[in-house]
Amino acid sequence: xxxxxxxxxxxxxxxxxxxxxxxxxxxxxxxxxxxxxxxxxxxxxxxxxxxxxxxxxxxxxxxxxxxxxxxxxxxxxxxxxxxxxxxxxxxxxxxxxxxxxxxxxxxxxxxxxxxxxxxxxxxxxxxxxxxxxxxxxxxxxxxxxxxxxxxxxxxxxxxxxxx
Numbered sequence: 001x002x003x004x005x006x007x008x009x010x011x012x013x014x015x016x017x018x019x020x021x022x023x024x025x026x027x028x029x030x031x032x033x034x035x036x037x038x039x040x041x042x043x044x045x046x047x048x049x050x051x052x053x054x055x056x057x058x059x060x061x062x063x064x065x066x067x068x069x070x071x072x073x074x075x076x077x078x079x080x081x082x083x084x085x086x087x088x089x090x091x092x093x094x095x096x097x098x099x100x101x102x103x104x105x106x107x108x109x110x111x112x113x114x115x116x117x118x119x120x121x122x123x124x125x126x127x128x129x130x131x132x133x134x135x136x137x138x139x140x141x142x143x144x145x146x147x148x149x150x151x152x153x154x155x156x157x158x159x160x161x162x163x
Contacts, residue, residue, distance in 0.1 A: 008037055011034075012159075013155060013156040016156070017031065020151075021104070028067050028068055028148050031151070031155040031159075032060055038162050039052050070147070075144055076140070079115070081136060082132045083133055084133025084137060085123045088115040088118055088130075088136075091122075092111045092114050092134075092137040093114070095113050096114065098110050108138070112138045113134070117130075
């Protein structure tokens, strides 16, 4: 039973890391579920004999909640400070979703092009302003994704420590 629980926790952590990159999967919450599985059903003991405490679990839950909320605002913030509109934000998301089918490079390029073309077409901005908005949207996407990946990897590390 312990092996099955350990495998389930690791799988949740791996899916969480993937979900931090792929839209539609709640990355950091799934990683945290891996910790929860170890806490509730697994041994949750590290090599020094320390068991995972409820405080550790709740602190990581707080981190996951903060990162999940901040992830919604980072792309908007970066887009707004570079002069972009809501069209650039929506175009970036649409480009990201379309780009999923064309490898990770397609996701990044799709997000950038989606913001750029939306700003040009819908917001009727000039080339330079649309380019600035697209760069802002891209930087926001990269920052938010990087933050989620970082937290998911740290949680995965904790899962491995407590196996």
